[in-house]
Amino acid sequence: MVLDTLGRPVHDLRISVTDRCNFRCTYCMPASIFDKDYEFLAREQLLTFEEITRVARAFVGLGVSKIRLTGGEPLMRRGIENLIAMLAEIPGVDDLTLTTNASLLARRAHRLAAAGLDRVTVSLDSLDDTVFRAMNDVGFPVADVLEGIEAADEAGLAPIKINCVVIRGVNDHTIVPMAEHFRRSGHIVRFIEYMDVGTTNGWCLDDVVPAAEIISRIGEVHPVAPVEPNYVGEVANRYRYTDGWGEFGVIASVTQPFCGDCSRVRLSAEGSIYTCLFASAGTDLRGPIRDGVSDAELEQRVAAVWSRRADRYSERRSEVTFRRRKVEMSYIGG
Numbered sequence: 471m472v473l474d475t476l477g478r479p480v481h482d483l484r485i486s487v488t489d490r491c492n493f494r495c496t497y498c499m500p501a502s503i504f505d506k507d508y509e510f511l512a513r514e515q516l517l518t519f520e521e522i523t524r525v526a527r528a529f530v531g532l533g534v535s536k537i538r539l540t541g542g543e544p545l546m547r548r549g550i551e552n553l554i555a556m557l558a559e560i561p562g563v564d565d566l567t568l569t570t571n572a573s574l575l576a577r578r579a580h581r582l583a584a585a586g587l588d589r590v591t592v593s594l595d596s597l598d599d600t601v602f603r604a605m606n607d608v609g610f611p612v613a614d615v616l617e618g619i620e621a622a623d624e625a626g627l628a629p630i631k632i633n634c635v636v637i638r639g640v641n642d643h644t645i646v647p648m649a650e651h652f653r654r655s656g657h658i659v660r661f662i663e664y665m666d667v668g669t670t671n672g673w674c675l676d677d678v679v680p681a682a683e684i685i686s687r688i689g690e691v692h693p694v695a696p697v698e699p700n701y702v703g704e705v706a707n708r709y710r711y712t713d714g715w716g717e718f719g720v721i722a723s724v725t726q727p728f729c730g731d732c733s734r735v736r737l738s739a740e741g742s743i744y745t746c747l748f749a750s751a752g753t754d755l756r757g758p759i760r761d762g763v764s765d766a767e768l769e770q771r772v773a774a775v776w777s778r779r780a781d782r783y784s785e786r787r788s789e790v791t792f793r794r795r796k797v798e799m800s801y802i803g804g
């Protein structure tokens with residue numbers, strides 16, 4: 471078990487398998503920046519599945535037990551089921567999950583489950599079709615995402631978490647319908663405060679709907695009560711409906727930062743480690759791996775990176791930090 475400079479262990483490895491996505495969500499990958507001339511990573515720049523699995527093994531050796539596959543859109547990486555099968559074989563991985571926009575999920579859910587995936591998290595920012603199409607900025611319909619959620623449920627990739635980024639004046643008027651739609655479904659909606667990830671989404675504090683306001687809006691219609699976290703370092707604050715019909719979560723990185731228990735590390739598709747979602751730089755592993763580093767040396771390298779870690783961006787967010795160059799979320803995954 472290796473601890474960082476704030477005594478935090480590493481439990482949760484998030485692996486971005488591609489920087490590409492078929493959506494252009496305005497808060498993550500604005501179309502004006504990620505346009506037809508944008509240079510995405512070339513195939514040879516991406517870590518191979520074997521290389522990803524080696525890095526994952528190194529982190530499991532240091533205490534990681536949860537692996538989340540992300541992107542861009544991870545289902546756009548060809549043959550990802552093979553990677554899932556390789557990661558599922560690593561002793562010590564007891565939670566293998568994937569975050570997707572569900573555009574390809576309906577067709578792939580059963581194959582993902584058969585490969586060894588445990589669960590999925592689906593991004594869905596509104597049930598209002600006009601609002602959702604505008605937010606994903608490619609006109610993708612709500613109905614197809616719901617079909618993907620249903621297929622994942624049938625394939626046993628549950629409990630399904632549904633991530634909903636809330637932006638004032640954009641989709642905040644659809645928070646309560648979203649909560650109502652899923653509260654009897656067994657699926658768990660997590661309402662996410664809009665964050666200043668990367669440097670391209672034009673974030674400003676006025677557009678943030680604080681967690682407290684989200685909870686009170688839902689609570690006005692369906693009384694809720696807080697619930698203990700499932701584990702130390704859980705990202706979402708949990709709330710249950712007092713009538714017994716399910717729960718939801720809020721991820722309050724802006725108004726209630728949770729860096730104190732943060733045990734997450736991210737691997738970019740290009741093979742660099744990032745110790746914070748709001749990092750400005752990462753540590754390259756692809757070079758050493760392709761230069762023939764041994765598994766033991768690889769583990770020492772990632773241990774060294776983690777033991778030097780001191781990140782707590784959300785606790786120190788300010789006008790100054792906000793303007794700092796930060797890695798794009800679409801490059802390292804949420």
Ligand code: SF4
Nearest residue numbers: 729732746747783784
């Ligand atoms: S801001 Fe960085 S350190 Fe804080 S919770 Fe998020 S990823 Fe962890």
